[in-house]
Amino acid sequence: MLELKHIAKTFNKGLANEVVLYTDLNVEIKQGEFVTIIGSNGSGKSTFFNIVSGNIRQDKGKILFKGMDISNLREHKRSKFIGRVFQDPLKGTAPSLTILENMAMAYNKGKFYGLSRGVKPEQRELFSKELAGMHLNLENKMDVKVGALSGGQRQALSLLMATMITPDLLLLDEHTAALDPKTSDLIIDLTEQIVKEKAITTIMITHNLKHAIQHGNRLLMFHEGKVILDISGEEKKKLTTEKLIEQFNSLNVIDDIGDKLAFSQM
Numbered sequence: 001m002l003e004l005k006h007i008a009k010t011f012n013k014g015l016a017n018e019v020v021l022y023t024d025l026n027v028e029i030k031q032g033e034f035v036t037i038i039g040s041n042g043s044g045k046s047t048f049f050n051i052v053s054g055n056i057r058q059d060k061g062k063i064l065f066k067g068m069d070i071s072n073l074r075e076h077k078r079s080k081f082i083g084r085v086f087q088d089p090l091k092g093t094a095p096s097l098t099i100l101e102n103m104a105m106a107y108n109k110g111k112f113y114g115l116s117r118g119v120k121p122e123q124r125e126l127f128s129k130e131l132a133g134m135h136l137n138l139e140n141k142m143d144v145k146v147g148a149l150s151g152g153q154r155q156a157l158s159l160l161m162a163t164m165i166t167p168d169l170l171l172l173d174e175h176t177a178a179l180d181p182k183t184s185d186l187i188i189d190l191t192e193q194i195v196k197e198k199a200i201t202t203i204m205i206t207h208n209l210k211h212a213i214q215h216g217n218r219l220l221m222f223h224e225g226k227v228i229l230d231i232s233g234e235e236k237k238k239l240t241t242e243k244l245i246e247q248f249n250s251l252n253v254i255d256d257i258g259d260k261l262a263f264s265q266m
């Protein structure tokens with residue numbers, strides 16, 4: 001459903017701080033896949049999402065979505081079928097609006113300028129039901145301003161908002177990284193529940209090796225702007241942290257990602 005073909009991207013071309021990131025990046029994601037992405041700092045994971053979502057323009061190459069060439073489609077148009085949740089809990093929601101108003105905004109895809117009282121009773125009921133499904137008691141806080149919620153509650157809400165109108169593709173950009181381990185596990189379980197229930201094709205960047213192994217049916221590893229590991233099916237199911245480290249060792253990239261591995265096994 002998503003194809004990146006021969007993508008090239010250089011930042012700050014010709015300047016002292018030039019970064020040649022991708023020279024020929026090729027990635028294909030099939031309908032229904034749940035892909036986890038791991039990789040060292042600066043390996044090009046977030047830029048991959050920025051290029052898919054249209055936030056950053058590739059220098060060369062094509063992006064096909066369900067066979068349609070979206071290479072030149074603007075970000076706000078792509079956001080109609082691509083949902084994204086960021087690492088920063090402050091990014092996905094509007095703090096000065098209530099939970100109800102935030103949900104109304106997501107439900108109306110940004111076209112909501114009203115106040116809580118402008119939300120129809122049947123919509124309020126629908127939002128309450130969606131919130132109750134997360135078992136975080138947020139359905140009883142619908143008139144509370146989002147700025148007053150914890151990071152975990154905000155990420156749960158961001159996730160719900162990004163998937164309320166089921167997107168064709170969901171991009172999760174280290175969406176649990178800023179949370180404590182317990183809350184991070186909770187948000188991951190919630191992610192699994194929503195992705196399964198709505199059968200959403202999902203790509204999740206994570207620095208948590210345990211999450212990358214336990215979730216999804218395919219794992220990609222980025223290194224220096226390239227995909228250096230692509231594991232799926234039975235091989236992915238049998239994957240363990242030890243096996244992944246062995247794979248890394250054989251690729252001679254362990255030094256670069258050693259810190260990350262140590263961190264992610266905690």
Ligand SMILES: Nc1ncnc2c1ncn2[C@@H]1O[C@H](COP(=O)(O)OP(=O)(O)OP(=O)(O)O)[C@@H](O)[C@H]1O
Pocket residue numbers: 011012019021039040041042043044045046047048
């Ligand atoms: N807008 C930008 N302008 C200049 N350089 C950029 C920009 N975006 C990314 N880069 C550079 O491209 C490289 C890849 O960055 P990217 O954020 O994609 O890596 P990442 O794998 O997501 O890293 P991390 O794990 O640290 O989040 C880095 O060297 C980064 O500094």
